[in-house]
Amino acid sequence: MAIITTTKRTERFRRTTPPTCKYWLAGRCNRNPCGFSHSLPTSPSNVYYNANTTYKHSKKPDSSVEKMASSSAKKAINCAPKAFKKPENCALKAVECRPEAEAISVEKPSKCEQKAEAISSVEKPSKCEQKAVLIEKTADVEDVATVAKACVDKSRSICKYWMTDNCVDGDLCQNLHSWFYGDGFSTLAKLHEHKEAITGIALPAGSNKLISGSTDGTVRAWDCNTGRCVNMIHLNSQVTSLISEGPWIFAGVKNAVKAWNIQTGADVTLDGPKGQVLSLNVGNDILLAGAEDGVIYAWRCSFETPFKLVATLSGHSKPVVCLAIGCHRMLYSGSMDHSIKVWDLDTFQCTMTLNGHTNVVTSLICWDNYLLSGSSDCTVNVWVCTEEGTLEVTYTHTHQIAVLGLYGMTDAEAKPILFCSCKDNSVRMYELPTFLERGRLFTRQEVRSFQIGPGGLFFTGDGTGLLNVWKWLEE
Structure with a gap:
């Protein structure tokens, strides 16, 4: 019988090799051909054959x-x-x-x-x-950083963990790690001596001192050059409003208005209001105070003779939160009863009632011939006087959060800017009249007070007692 000896084969894809002949290992195998392998076992490989192996049959x-x-x-x-x-x-x-x-x-x-x-x-x-x-x-790590940076650029809220120095995401955090965003302004200083919310900021005429009042019951005076607190007055009552007119400083407390003259040192207490005095304003030599009982108290003040209570304006059914004085000797008052009332300061009579809001009217400002009102109903209304002498809403700007305060000033280029303090601890900055957002300020608690200073300075006071100093940057 012919013996076919394989000298070269193609891969056969077999999983096992024939076992080694035990007689061949002992040198006594006499079979030809033998059905077992006459070679030592090798390590597995992709080629399952051996040159010395003989087979009975062969396939292609x-x-x-x-x-x-x-x-x-x-x-x-x-x-x-x-x-x-x-x-x-x-x-x-x-x-x-x-x-x-x-x-x-x-x-x-x-x-x-x-x-x-x-x-x-x-x-x-x-x-x-x-x-x-x-x-x-x-x-890729670089791509992740790029995507995260894009998210940060688009973010419109500050990281609450960064505010407490506990954010672990660092530059990859999707929220802001900054106290503001926007161009054209910067922060200069942070004055933190008050223990509770700052409710009023004033710059008395003829003084280099900045005055602030707080619900911690104190009024502080700050040196505008060094930023240090140089004087403090304890009132033993929450200060819920504070303004200045000439050399006089007025602070609203419970059941009274405190007044100081920084030039003469005079100290006056104006009694009459019932409850906390929530708002103050001065116009046409008249000091006006909106109280918790819903009444507006008016004192005639020539600043040389003693203050004299000349009128009490009753009409609101709930506390008077804000006051604004416009042209034509008109007074505007906003209340927790959701209404705005217009008063004639010559007759102290209410001429009209505006019902454009569905919640507390928190702030009023007069700008040229316009009246702007902010409310807890998350809207800002722009009112204009019609030919009939009435006020109508010409535009309503809607927010997603309650509006706490409205403040207006011009930037370094003399463009009108509206500051809108909101319940989410931010202050939005809008260009008027387009309401395009210019930037945003952030605080640990909501901003309760605002004041314009000389040379492009402005000041904000928040609920933690922090007083921030900001400045518009010149080109």
């Missing part, structure tokens, strides 16, 4: 390879239609299997990779594929 080495190739081609062709039918699911699986697919050798690709390659040929990628691309991009 290319037959198994051709069958394997044809079966692989059929599977690839069958997978493609499935990928087109459900591209989203296949793409999602491809993303999930990606780490495993990278570990598999190139010679034997996985089904997930084959499906992913079939999907990549589609002209219009699915949503899942777009997400896969996004995942691949954000896997």
Whole structure:
């Protein structure tokens, strides 16, 4: 019988090799051919044959390879239609299997990779594929930093953890790590001596002192050059409003108004109000005080003779929160009863009542011929006088949070800027008359007071007792 000896064979894809002949190992095998291997066992490899192995039969080495190739081609062709039918699911699986697919050798690709390659040929990628691309991009640290920076640029709220020095995200935090954002202004100083909310800031005429009042029961005087507190007055009562007119300083407390003259040293107490004095204003030599009992008290003040109570303006059913004096000797008052009343200062009579808000009217300012009102109903109304002499709302700016105060001034370029203090511990800055947001200030608690200073300075006082000094930057 002819003996076929194999000298070279193609890969046969066999999982095991014939066992070694034990008689051959002992040198006593007399079989020819022998069904067992006459060689020592070797380590596994991709080629399962040995040059010294003899077999009874031999098959064409290319037959198994051709069958394997044809079966692989059929599977690839069958997978493609499935990928087109459900591209989203296949793409999602491809993303999930990606780490495993990278570990598999190139010679034997996985089904997930084959499906992913079939999907990549589609002209219009699915949503899942777009997400896969996004995942691949954000896997890089630099890309993550870029995406995070973009989120920070778009953010409009301050990081509450950064405010307490506890933020662990650092530059990757999606919220702001700054006390303000916007161009054209900066912060100069932070004065923190008050223990509670600052409710009034004043700059008396003829003095280099900044005066502040707080609900901690004190009035403090600050040196404008050094920023240090140089004097403090204990009133033993919460200061809920504070203004200055000429050399006089007025502070609203419970059941009274305290007055000081910084030039003569005079100290006066004006009795009459019932409850806390929540708002103060001076116009036409008349000191006006809005009290918790809903009444406005008016004192005639020539600043040379003693103050004299000349009128009490009754009309509001709840506390008077804010006062503003406009042209034509008119007084505007906002109350917790949701209304705005217009008073004639010559006759002390109410001429009209405005009902444009659905919640507490928290702030009023007069700007040229316009009246602006802010409310806890999250709106700012712009009122204009009609030909009939009435006031109508010409524009309403809506916020997502309650409005606490409105303040107006001009920037370094003489553009009118409206400051809008909100319940979310921020102050939004709008250019008028477009109401385009110019920037935003942030505090640990809401801003309760605002004051304009010389040379582009302005001051804000918040609920923590912090007094911030800001300045508009010249070009």
